[in-house]
Amino acid sequence: MAYVGKDIPHDSAIGHVSGESIFIDDIPPARGELLCDFVGSPAAHGKLISVDIEEAKGVAGVVAVLVAKDIPGHNKFGPVVKDERLLVDDVAEFLGAPIVLIAAENRDALREAKKRVKVEMQPLKPIFSIDDAIAAKSFLGPQRVIARGDVEKAIGSSEYTLEGALEVGGQEHFYLESQAAIVYPGEHGAVIVHSSTQHPTEVQSIVAEVIGVPFNKVTVICKRMGGGFGGKETQAAQPAAMAALVATLTKRPARIVYNKDDDMRFTGKRHPFKSWYKVGFDKSGQITALSIDHYSNGGCTVDLSLAVLERAMLHTDNAYYLPNVRITGQVCKTNLPSNTAFRGFGGPQGVANIENIIEEIAIKLGKDSLEVRRCNLYGSEEIDPQIAQIHADSEEKNLRKSAQSADEISSRLETPYGQIVQNNTLPEIFEKLPATSDYEKRRQEIEQFNRRNRWQLRGMSMTPVKFGISFTKRTLNQANALVNIYTDGTVMVSTGGTEMGQGVNTRVRQIVADELGISYDAVIMSATNTDKNNNTSPTAASSGTDLNGAAAADACGRLRNRLAEFAADFVFNDGEAGIAASAENIAFEDGMVWDKRRPDHRMTFEQLVCRAYIERVNLGERGFYATPGVDFNRETGKGHPFLYYTNGAAVSEVLIDRLTGEMKVTRVDLLMDLGNMINPGIDRGQVVGGFIQGLGWVTTEELYYAANGELMSHSPTTYKIPNVGDLPPTFNVALLDNSNNTVSLKRSKAMGEPPLLLGISVWAAVKNALSYASEGEIPKLALPSTGERILMALTSYMKERVAESA
């Protein structure tokens, strides 16, 4: 029986529903365990003058009060550029930047000691906004460019042009389990770190740097996370390093668990963007040229900002062919906690921009935005068999194809960065989804409704996604997996993939069970552990299953071959039937192993591995996978960064109260192409959940800061993530039947991030609704489209009317 393709319940399902699943703070306290917390900078930008910790040290129950100079290793770290400090030693660059680390035996002592730390700082001028950062030329890293053709000339000769700017807001991850780590001191300076992290290897290296030991003395274990969403890719390292520092210096176990408010205030978020664009197009709405300058708010350090910006730039085309294009990108340095990875990783910001532009083109031309989108879509090879043939001829050629030669084949398949769009299912999605969602009919109803109704407005939009799968940093596209078979026939698998609810462990179990022909229940997943899997990539970029599943399959393949050879040579080799057993004829299925040509010669998997063990056959294997063909040169802005694309589209309809600005999403229809799904139930959950998270980002999730840079919206009472009341009453989710993704494991497609970008359809629908009230003007709408912003837009149209009539 094959498990891949089946609705197997989540690996942790029983534990989750019974409350037995162990998260970091559920681990019982160890003897002598200390609790850790920190005192942060009172200024968003300030020079440290003095720190007085004497009084804090005297609090009963306080065991350690540490400052930067107590760090035995390096205080400097960072995933790309080492520009972060664990504890501020000179200049604090965000409000709350840790200065003093305190460890105590109980929470009361911790609280009391925090109050008694005295920090004196000389305030420096802070920068918070992108505009201020640009004015001050406060940047992180160089400006990047992806360009093709003569954009200025093409815009100059375009029938129509539009220009403007779009502000896209950030987003708090709001994983329910806040950042957390427990560190146990070991022998000779070693530590064991339990961390809620998407990137155990990163935690390992930063902990090692901070406590001053080689990497091999740090073991990082992650059983699961209570949500990650990118927020635990790099930023789980700081709390883990703090606890490790305490554990190392006190020789006692140390626990750190941020409370929700601190987590929200002091950790990074999705990058806010501000982008200025100029677009040229013809009367059909087809884009002739686009020039766009992205500026992202990186916060105070580089973290992953350069890669996030890169993905935003690589997704500015979204699903559309841009013949002449110039996309620039620059990360702004500001005095906010360093912004970081968040599901979509810049892709959503890039896509929001082009979808905004498409909506504006449609309004300008008085066309339905669906029509404008259709005429700008990348082509599909199915439509042009000649192109398909040319592509099939040489994979290598595709990788190296220059812009010129690609133009000769078909200009409508080449992305601004030179990768050719293959297996494009969007034209098919654009045929199917408008039909199944009753788009045309509803459009007519909406137009009628808006003409007649003074108090309410309706709007609708369909936006697609073409999400590039692979890390744009080539190195990260690798994974290793360890598969151990025990003599009772059970199997333990460990990979570098971390479980945050997305189901990577479930899918890997399914893959391993199928590869070895054993029951799903005979396979279990170990916690992700750096002493089993070294140098792992973060579980990110939607690629957790693609990479780790492929590495596990590689290990299983080698184990199966070895066992088949053993079976052929030693077990089924009795020569009675006159046919010698051979490895290629040994089958593994349903927990049984047999010779396909003599099915009566069979034994259980358990019996075979037992025999193999006795005959001294190696029953463990390490698998490895590196994504073939991907590469991208960020200097030239050209390359083949993605193995494939995951596609989909959503039609969203909204209803707005013209008097209050209140908005409701009334109906959503989603259609996604996920190839052959490994676990349809779990995959579907990713689609629905991702969309809802995107819906929150574009509508209600507004980060609100005080003038001193303090985040005021730091709990669910002030920061509004979607709850059940925000769900569309009609929410149809469908999946495209597509088995053409030959490049990926089991012909599946990654789906962690892509559906989040479909949330943009809701924002586009709001913009569409406003266009019915704006009297021909193009409505300007920042993202998120909060009720307040909608009301302000509606009020401004009303004011204009009043002014005109006066």
Place this chain on the structure above:
Amino acid sequence: MSTSSSNRGISRRGFLKGAGVTAAGAAIGESAVVAFAEESAPKGPKIVGPKPLSVSLKVNGAEKSAAIEPRTTLAEALRVNLDMTGTKIVCDRGACSACTVWIDGTPVNSCMTLAIDAQGKDIRTIEGLAMGDTLHPVQEQFIEHDAMQCGFCTPGMIMSCAALLEHNKNPSLDDVKTATSGNLCRCGTYPKVFDATLAAAKMMKA
């Protein structure tokens, strides 16, 4: 005021008087140990704490006692004092419902309930929802419908849904939405939670 301070061995302290007493008494609740008025003011409520006092809680049918400070929330008491970590704390202010437990069959935010207030009441947590090895129908259907991802909101979500079915054998979709309206799930499993709960209701009727 059912329990006097003397039989709990708590020394009397008198820093709350007059109108404040009424407010505090009302806030703490009937079952709370409010024994703190001065000797000379016998009619006023009494105060306990701030030191830990012996609190006994009936959790999942079993009497458990621990030394707990009066200010301790039920959520903390369950997790820290009674080592029952199935109940999760997220926002710690009653805005996410991750800490939902039942008190006398009613779902409450255990982060907004003082442990001493829960004395003498029947507390049910996620650990006590299954009957031995037999999962509660809501738990079973959550598994069946993939109604969880990371699992951190799941205990609270299940306690909200199961409480609904205790009181309403025939819930509509809107009833389920109302019952879970306070539960935040960042993974966005809501639609599957609805399906699972409705399926569980059907299963319980069968």
